[in-house]
Amino acid sequence: xxxxxxxxxxxxxxxxxxxxxxxxxxxxxxxxxxxxxxxxxxxxxxxxxxxxxxxxxxxxxxxxxxxxxxxxxxxxxxxxxxxxxxxxxxxxxxxxxxxxxxxxxxxxxxxxxxxxxxxxxxxxxxxxxxxxxxxxxxxxxxxxxxxxxxxxxxxxxxxxxxxxxxxxxxxxxxxxxxxxxxxxxxxxxxxxxxxxxxxxxxxxxxxxxxxxxxxxxxxxxxxxxxxxxxxxxxxxxxxxxxxxxxx
Numbered sequence: 001x002x003x004x005x006x007x008x009x010x011x012x013x014x015x016x017x018x019x020x021x022x023x024x025x026x027x028x029x030x031x032x033x034x035x036x037x038x039x040x041x042x043x044x045x046x047x048x049x050x051x052x053x054x055x056x057x058x059x060x061x062x063x064x065x066x067x068x069x070x071x072x073x074x075x076x077x078x079x080x081x082x083x084x085x086x087x088x089x090x091x092x093x094x095x096x097x098x099x100x101x102x103x104x105x106x107x108x109x110x111x112x113x114x115x116x117x118x119x120x121x122x123x124x125x126x127x128x129x130x131x132x133x134x135x136x137x138x139x140x141x142x143x144x145x146x147x148x149x150x151x152x153x154x155x156x157x158x159x160x161x162x163x164x165x166x167x168x169x170x171x172x173x174x175x176x177x178x179x180x181x182x183x184x185x186x187x188x189x190x191x192x193x194x195x196x197x198x199x200x201x202x203x204x205x206x207x208x209x210x211x212x213x214x215x216x217x218x219x220x221x222x223x224x225x226x227x228x229x230x231x232x233x234x235x236x237x238x239x240x241x242x243x244x245x246x247x
Contacts, residue, residue, distance in 0.1 A: 056219050063129040064089075064216050071124045079116040081109065091117060091212040099208040104141075104158035104243065106166070106210070114166060115174045117212070122185055133216040134189075139163045140211050141194045144204035149196060156194030158243060163210050164192040165241030172241075 068086035075082040081096040096109040106114065125134040141159030143152040166172045167186050178186075200207040 053219065060133060060216075060219055064133055067124055067127060067129040067134070068214070070127070071120055074120045074123075075117055078120060079113050081113045082117050089214040089216070091121075091214070092209065093117075097209050097211070098205060099159055099210070101146075101204075101208070102155065103208075104155060104162045106163065110210075111166060111173065114163065118167060118174065118186070119182075121212070121214075122182060122189075125185070125189060135215045135217050135221075137190050138213045138215060139190060139192045140213055142199065142207055142209050142211070143197045144207040145197045145200055146204060153194060153196040156196045157192070158194070159210055160192040160194050162241075162243050164190060165243055168239055169241040170239050 065086060068084065068089060072084040072086055075084050075091070081094050083092045083094060084090075085092070093110055093113040096107065096113045098110070099106065121137060124130050139160040141156040141161075141163070143156050143159075145152075147155075166174050167190060168183065169175065175183075197207060201209070
């Protein structure tokens with residue numbers, strides 16, 4: 001008699017526990033589904049931002065290439081000595097952009113090439129693509145490897161500074177025809193920076209040169225609208241360079 005009652009007690013206990021385990025399993029399943037939904041949404045958001053960044057970078061590259069190629073065509077028609085390298089975003093003047101040994105002033109031909117290319121650069125900066133991406137132009141002076149590093153560093157700075165002076169000094173022929181607005185645009189866009197004999201050429205003569213390096217905003221800079229704080233200097237017709245402008 002007692003042996004027959006035991007299964008009934010076991011069944012009752014088993015049946016009482018079943019609802020708990022079923023509810024717990026459903027809860028875990030629901031939590032897992034919720035976790036998967038959240039993960040899918042997060043991954044979708046990250047993927048969308050990555051795709052937007054990739055598309056933005058591609059558009060930036062196309063805009064800069066179009067700007068540079070347009071500048072390249074304009075420069076070629078303006079002066080045969082001007083060379084616009086759209087791969088490295090550099091502007092050089094060939095032999096016209098070379099300096100004599102221990103000299104920091106350009107020849108008349110070099111000044112003419114500089115005078116021809118600056119308005120083209122300013123026009124490029126005012127274009128639709130330029131207003132979006134054109135950041136600044138760094139004037140880089142180079143030297144040969146003869147002499148000490150510090151001497152050449154100083155000489156390279158003088159060469160880039162002299163070019164900057166050619167753009168702003170009231171005694172310079174490049175000032176002819178430049179409006180006050182253009183002069184202020186040059187002040188805000190052009191920077192002088194020497195680099196000594198970095199990237200020396202095959203010969204000493206070719207190494208003693210000046211180049212203009214165009215810089216453009218990065219995609220993140222543009223998204224965050226990061227603009228460099230450019231000091232505003234009063235424009236004056238009597239502005240003079242501290243370097244001797246005569247050769």
